[in-house]
Amino acid sequence: METIARADHVEVGYHARTVWTDATFDIGSGEFVAVIGPNGAGKTTLFKLLLGLLRPRGGRLELFGAPPRRGNPKIGYVPQTHTVDRDTNVQADQLVRLGYSGNRWTPPLTPSEWREEREASERALELVGATELGSRPLGALSGGELQRIFLAEALAGRPEILLLDEPLASLDLRRAEELVQVVSGLVRRQGVSTLLVAHDINPLIRYLDKVIYIANGRVATGLPRDVLTTERLTALYGVRVEVLHDSRANLVIVGGEDSHQDVVA
Amino acid sequence: MSGYGWVWWNWNIIADLRVMLQYTFIQSAFEAGTIIAILAGVVSYLVVLRRSSFAAHALGHVGFSGAAGAVVFAVAPIWGLLLFTTVSGTGIAVLGRRAANRDVEIGTVLAFMLGLGLLFLAFYRGYATEAYSILFGDIVGISPSQVWFTLYASLPVFVALLLVYRQLLFASLDEEVAEAKGMHTLVLGIIFMLALAVAISIAVTVIGVLLIFALTVTPAAIAVRLAQRPLYAVLISVLVALAATWAGIFIAFYEVEPTSFFIVTIVFAIYLVVRLMPGLGPAVQQARAAQSVRGSATGGPRTTSAPLASEPETP
Numbered sequence: 001m002e003t004i005a006r007a008d009h010v011e012v013g014y015h016a017r018t019v020w021t022d023a024t025f026d027i028g029s030g031e032f033v034a035v036i037g038p039n040g041a042g043k044t045t046l047f048k049l050l051l052g053l054l055r056p057r058g059g060r061l062e063l064f065g066a067p068p069r070r071g072n073p074k075i076g077y078v079p080q081t082h083t084v085d086r087d088t089n090v091q092a093d094q095l096v097r098l099g100y101s102g103n104r105w106t107p108p109l110t111p112s113e114w115r116e117e118r119e120a121s122e123r124a125l126e127l128v129g130a131t132e133l134g135s136r137p138l139g140a141l142s143g144g145e146l147q148r149i150f151l152a153e154a155l156a157g158r159p160e161i162l163l164l165d166e167p168l169a170s171l172d173l174r175r176a177e178e179l180v181q182v183v184s185g186l187v188r189r190q191g192v193s194t195l196l197v198a199h200d201i202n203p204l205i206r207y208l209d210k211v212i213y214i215a216n217g218r219v220a221t222g223l224p225r226d227v228l229t230t231e232r233l234t235a236l237y238g239v240r241v242e243v244l245h246d247s248r249a250n251l252v253i254v255g256g257e258d259s260h261q262d263v264v265a
Numbered sequence: 266m267s268g269y270g271w272v273w274w275n276w277n278i279i280a281d282l283r284v285m286l287q288y289t290f291i292q293s294a295f296e297a298g299t300i301i302a303i304l305a306g307v308v309s310y311l312v313v314l315r316r317s318s319f320a321a322h323a324l325g326h327v328g329f330s331g332a333a334g335a336v337v338f339a340v341a342p343i344w345g346l347l348l349f350t351t352v353s354g355t356g357i358a359v360l361g362r363r364a365a366n367r368d369v370e371i372g373t374v375l376a377f378m379l380g381l382g383l384l385f386l387a388f389y390r391g392y393a394t395e396a397y398s399i400l401f402g403d404i405v406g407i408s409p410s411q412v413w414f415t416l417y418a419s420l421p422v423f424v425a426l427l428l429v430y431r432q433l434l435f436a437s438l439d440e441e442v443a444e445a446k447g448m449h450t451l452v453l454g455i456i457f458m459l460a461l462a463v464a465i466s467i468a469v470t471v472i473g474v475l476l477i478f479a480l481t482v483t484p485a486a487i488a489v490r491l492a493q494r495p496l497y498a499v500l501i502s503v504l505v506a507l508a509a510t511w512a513g514i515f516i517a518f519y520e521v522e523p524t525s526f527f528i529v530t531i532v533f534a535i536y537l538v539v540r541l542m543p544g545l546g547p548a549v550q551q552a553r554a555a556q557s558v559r560g561s562a563t564g565g566p567r568t569t570s571a572p573l574a575s576e577p578e579t580p
Contacts, residue, residue, distance in 0.1 A: 051445045071447020079441035088438070090314075091493040095438055102435030103446045105428060107496075137493050153442065 001028040004161060004193055005050065010059035012045055019045050023059070023219035025212055027195065029160075032187040034204050034224075035197045037214035038237075043197045044080065046214065047163045050195075051077060064160075071103075076154030080165040080197075084146065086139045092149045093134035096121040099153030124152040127190065128182050144175035148182065155186070162186070162194040168203060176203040183207075201228065205251055228253070278515075285518050294404045294524070296412045298510040301468050302480065304419045306503030307426060308464040309485035310495070311457055315437045318482045319368050320357050320458070323375040324465045325477035327353045330382030332399045332469070337388045342399055343414065346466040353378065354458035359451070402473035402525040404514060415467050422463045429456055434495055471510065472525050479529040480506055483536055490539050505535055 005027040012019050019042035027033055035043045048054040050063055052070035061067065064074060084095070100120040101108065108114040125134045130148040133141060141149065147167045154162060164183065168176040184207040186192050198204060201211070201224070211227045213220040215236040220227055227233075228251055233241040244252040285291045312321050331349025332342035353374055360370045386396065398406060407415075426433075436443040436453045444450045461481070468480045488501035513528035520527075 053445065070445070073446075075445070077442055077445045079445070081441065083438055083440050088314075089489045089493055090438065090495065094494060098431075098435040098438060099442070102431060102439075102443065103448050104431060107431050153439070 001030070003027070004029050004064055006060075006062045008060040010049070010061050011057045012042065012049060012054065013057055014054075018057075018217065020214060020217045020219050021058075023221075025210075025219070025221035027161075027193060027210070029193055030187060030191045031193050031209040032184060032207055033193075033195045033210045033212060034201060034208050035195055035212045035214065036199070036201055039199070041214045041216070043214055044165055046212070046219075047077070047165055047195070047197070050161075050163060051075060073157055074160045076157060076159030076162045076192075078147075078150045078154050078162070078164045078167055080169065082146075082150065084138045088138045090138050091134070092130075092136055092138050092141065093121050093125065095138060095149060096124050096134070096152045096156050099124070100156035120156050120158075121152075124156040125149075127155055127186060128152045142175075143170045144179060147171070147179055151179075151182065151186075155192075160192065162192050162196075164194065164196045166197050166199070168198055168200065173203065176200075180204055180207060201251055201253070281515070281518075285515070289409065290405050290407070291514065291518060293407045293409050293412045294514045295511065297407045297415045297467075298404055298471055298514055299507065300412075300415050300419050301464075301471050302506035302510040303503050304422060304464045305468050305480040306484050306506035307423075307499055308460055309481050309483075309506070310488060310499045310502045311433060311437060311485075312461065312482055313485040313489055314434070314495075315457065317457075317461070318478070320354075320371055321461060321465065321481045322478060323357070323371045324350045324354055324462055325469065325474040325481075326375055326382075327378040328466055328469055329399055329474040330378045330385060332474075333382045333385035333389065333396065336395055337385045342395070343411075343466060343470070346399075346469055347418070347463065349378065350462035350466050351459055354462035355455055358454040358458040398473070399469060400473050400475050401523060402469065402471050402476060404471045404510075404524050405517065407470060411470065415470070418463055418467055422460045425456055426460055429453060433457055472528055476525050476529050479509070479532045483532045484509075487532075487536050487539050505532065509535070 003026045007023050007025050010023040011021040012023075023046075035046060037043050045054065049056055049061055050068050052068040052072065063072070097117050097120075101117050108117045121134070122131070125131050128148040128151045130145065130152055133145055133149060138146070138149065151162075151164070151167070154164075162183075167179060167183075171179060180203045183194055183196065187194050187207075195212075196204065205224055205228075208224050210221065211224045213227050213233070213236060215233075216238050218236060220232060220236055228243055230241065230243045233243060233253065242254045244254065246252065286295070309321075312318055328346040328350045331345035331347070333345070334349070335342045335345025338345075356374060357371050360374075389396070432443070432448055433453050433456070436448060436450045437457075440450055443453075465477055465481060468477060472480050484502040484505040485498065487505050488498040491501050492498040509528045509531040512531050513524050516527045517524035
């Protein structure tokens with residue numbers, strides 16, 4: 001399997017604050033990776049590194065064999081926050097089209113350019129099972145439907161890696177499960193490598209190839225069953241954490257309510 | 266400034282126009298009004314999309330201070346307007362990159378600028394008409410040379426907008442993705458603010474700073490209820506601004522009330538019709554109603570407890 005991202009003892013921080021140090025991991029082509037950890041641990045920071053919006057302080061980070069650069073068309077990105085809100089009365093496929101060619105200077109001018117853009121948008125919407133949502137206004141879509149549109153927007157440019165920041169955050173369990181299945185389908189059928197930031201591992205656990213666990217200024221990585229153990233998590237958080245398994249292979253991660261106080265390095 | 270009650274309105278619009286256009290000031294009013302309405306219509310769609318209507322409002326008021334200052338220094342008001350609005354617009358774009366904290370910063374700058382305007386007014390010893398026309402607009406007072414100025418000021422803005430419109434559209438709809446794609450969202454934001462500043466400065470001559478909303482916000486507020494494709498929305502926005510400006514000048518030729526009043530009233534009437542008409546722009550609202558029902562289903566049980574807390578992360 002081809003390695004598309006490789007981190008070697010990477011350290012990252014803003015100004016005087018170090019977010020995390022000594023991160024070593026690699027991501028292979030076509031892998032589905034969850035990035036898990038408590039709030040403020042630096043999960044989004046990892047994405048900023050990969051997007052080339054932030055430089056590592058130390059170590060070596062490579063994406064597609066080179067240091068990450070801003071505007072790499074091989075990356076499809078879905079941020080956690082969006083400008084779209086309930087009052088955005090713009091047809092959803094318009095956003096997907098912008099995902100394909102919104103960074104160009106001109107709108108499609110020739111019929112063939114126009115057709116290309118429409119086909120890219122239709123294909124992306126189909127991949128996320130949102131063909132029928134394309135003609136609806138963004139402001140009218142539910143949280144789960146919006147996430148699919150954002151996913152289609154990211155897919156329109158045919159990226160090789162998807163960075164999804166908390167796409168499950170505002171979804172109920174059923175919608176979260178549905179979205180994970182869509183993403184998993186993309187990874188398996190389209191071969192798009194995917195990094196997905198989440199605070200809840202359970203909807204993901206059955207589909208994952210790898211987990212990157214960020215906590216307490218450190219980054220652990222490995223197979224879900226290796227990382228998500230009582231010992232590893234307790235060590236990472238610096239507070240007693242217990243991992244329980246139920247009959248359906250769901251994980252329950254139990255820790256102290258005030259653990260965030262102990263997590264601060 | 267209006268009131269040309271000596272001519273009768275005979276309901277033959279072509280004949281009326283022919284009579285009207287014999288007057289140079291009406292010709293100039295139509296010409297300037299057309300340029301301004303097109304520019305304001307285009308810019309207003311971005312204003313609504315970017316939720317920058319408070320910035321539009323603020324720039325109008327800042328422009329008033331600029332115009333008052335120009336009058337004190339015996340310069341044409343438009344120079345003061347352009348100077349103050351472009352400088353403040355750039356400041357707003359640079360200071361408040363995220364929509365959420367823009368209003369506080371804009372309000373802060375606005376209060377100071379209005380203070381300056383008050384100072385300039387205190388220095389000013391001329392006719393009140395000048396201040397009045399800045400506040401409420403005076404399109405029939407426009408001279409042919411001002412029409413040329415309006416055209417020259419608008420052309421570069423049209424060209425700039427044409428060049429960046431698509432990127433601006435993307436950056437307005439999804440700023441973070443645009444930034445990650447390597448687009449220069451700050452530069453785009455500044456270009457937008459400069460376009461808005463010029464649009465407002467020249468629109469002030471039509472409608473005045475106090476009524477600036479009617480041309481720089483309301484046309485697009487109407488358009489986004491009617492169209493869900495940016496291109497159509499821009500076209501509708503321009504048409505509304507044009508229709509209101511033309512009709513306003515037309516009616517004001519026969520009536521004593523000021524042109525601005527008619528323009529504002531026409532825009533408002535269209536807005537009311539669009540708001541109140543059932544079946545227009547309801548998709549969003551219907552879905553919203555459905556969602557508030559569905560919303561009770563969210564926040565359901567989670568199998569994960571702390572430390573995997575569920576608040577969104579801020580880096």
